[in-house]
Amino acid sequence: MQHFSDRLTKAVRECGNPVLVGLDPRLESLPEPIRSDVDEADSGAVASAFRTFCRGVIDVVAPLVPAVKPQAAFFERWGPSGMAAMADVIQYAHQSGLLVILDGKRNDIGSTATAYARAYLGAGQASPWGADALTVSPYLGRDSLTPFVEMAIQRKAGVFVLVKTSNHGGGLFQDLVCDGRTVYDHVAQLVQKMARQTEGSSGYGAIGAVVGATYPEQLAELRQAMANAWLLVPGFGAQGAGARDVRYAFDNEGLGAVVNSSRGIIFAHSRAPYRDQYGDRNWQKAVEAATRDMIEQLRTETPAGNLAD
């Protein structure tokens, strides 16, 4: 198996776009044909509906985009049944040719961090959950990240460290200024070091960063500050950022960033402008239209347009 960042580079180039589809299943938002018979008190039935729905999304997006991002919280919400569904969804995404970045925002100290890294990092049989990459939190410092870096090298997996998150209140601690630099900039400096230490032949490392699309100026700064790190950019679509907001996330070839949209794609059947044309019955057509529109916006407004050349 190739280095994670080389696999990501290849997948983005082959698809000609950097779209990362977020798999955030919420019972109340599922299209009516899948939701209708599900009893909320039966977590097994909910988990089964999540499997059906996520497989349906994957069937549509697998020929179009390089990767999906299951959000662990929405599966954990339903207990052990939900977690079993998450494992199935990851496996199905791989069978469909997609890379899987699991959004778990895990971390802990020492051997506990190692347990998380063993749990999640490594596709196929390499780990029990089988993700290609995992999001992690930096609050516990460098020694908490090291086990993830080591496992990423060993299993050719990737790690995305939270740097500047997309939420309105993310700045409360991240924007504090210490020694003339923000906390997120201190984190970015560490990520860049780790990215350089884990560089693949693409020039990007196995260690990347999460940087929200909702702060375009900081995104541009952080692209420069972490020249060797893939950026995972959430906040597009439902959270309010558009294609122009993410244009500085890329290098000149259109590489170096994947842009996530979750609700804007997977629940397009209930959102303008797709709702009226497709609705619940044709929800997969709505997913396809929303995905194609996002691809087109990124090609028109960002260096991702250069990927297709």
Added chain:
Amino acid sequence: MQHFSDRLTKAVRECGNPVLVGLDPRLESLPEPIRSDVDEADSGAVASAFRTFCRGVIDVVAPLVPAVKPQAAFFERWGPSGMAAMADVIQYAHQSGLLVILDGKRNDIGSTATAYARAYLGAGQASPWGADALTVSPYLGRDSLTPFVEMAIQRKAGVFVLVKTSNHGGGLFQDLVCDGRTVYDHVAQLVQKMARQTEGSSGYGAIGAVVGATYPEQLAELRQAMANAWLLVPGFGAQGAGARDVRYAFDNEGLGAVVNSSRGIIFAHSRAPYRDQYGDRNWQKAVEAATRDMIEQLRTETPAGNLAD
């Protein structure tokens, strides 16, 4: 059901000690009678051994201590089977009369944080995992913590926010000084506000803090800074801190802190001074001896001695 902090106060008073036993099952450390027949390639068999082991620990410690702290990572390490075992262990701990603080260090933004809070907060049937409390990470800011606070109020559960962690490298970002105060102190100020907002009749709030025993001076400072917050204090025993290091974590009555030991108790069968006397065969007796010794040390060296009056 009572407010979380009142239930914790009651349990600590009734047991006469503040010991929090960490349930960190690691296959290679299990006592030989449980480990011997387990095939590492069979995650179901490992999960079954974890159930047996954790139930055996709970049987011993339930009459002695107020609470246990399962570490999610060690269960997640074995995939969906491991997670099913974690749910069982939480349920068994409750049946045995223990409070359960799940160590998951979760967090995310907005509705995703809500999904984590729904997943874990609330004993019995209130949530699918049924924990009394959950550890969470503060990096994403106040709006990421709010859904946990709201769910804690609604379900009479608790939340412990990482403030100053016990690992050697925890200071890299936590100790940065911004506006004349460390990052962890900024976090502590927020935790104290949330603790006051969620105060129970004990005077402590539903929102507490994780503060490592390995930094005794900061522990003393943080006790003062977060007067209404229960402190969850890791680092005792295997991580090097002793009873004297945690003496400033308590109020004068011996309340306000629970002190965690994981490996030092659950794997006492393979550690000095218990190994020679008990060994693998009498591992439960080793667990009991280590628990009683820790209780005695805390009673002698800290205000927890006042609990028994």
